[in-house]
Amino acid sequence: MNGRNFNTGIPAMDFLVTFLKGRVQRARSGELDRGASAVEWVIISAVVVAIVGVVAAVINGALKGGAEDVKDCIEGADAGKTC
Template structure:
């Protein structure tokens, strides 16, 4: 890409033009795809966290049910019988 030396004599405007030319050049080169990759990793991480949360809730519910069964068995136990 050919770069044009655009000068207005106003330092702030010259800086802005140079900055924007650099941004456009980076966008055209595909260098900004790194941000898309980061977004993909965030989405993947969120899905994994959600799956782990669901599995943890299922295991927790199963353990609570088992604990209630054991508690009922202990309360109803007699010296001569078992659950």
């Protein structure tokens, strides 16, 4: 057993050892940092979506208030006065 060739004669055990060696090698190489980057992008995206939602709510509130003002002005309109 020199570390390179590991053969127990049990296919499931050989597969498990080979799989775990590959995982350890990937972890040591830094290849798993891509997962951290993906998580960072998800967090950044969530923050951006939250900001857009807040801005949309503020704009929606302002538009509803303006629409109510226009509606009230139209309903109470006379020929002699302006809003």
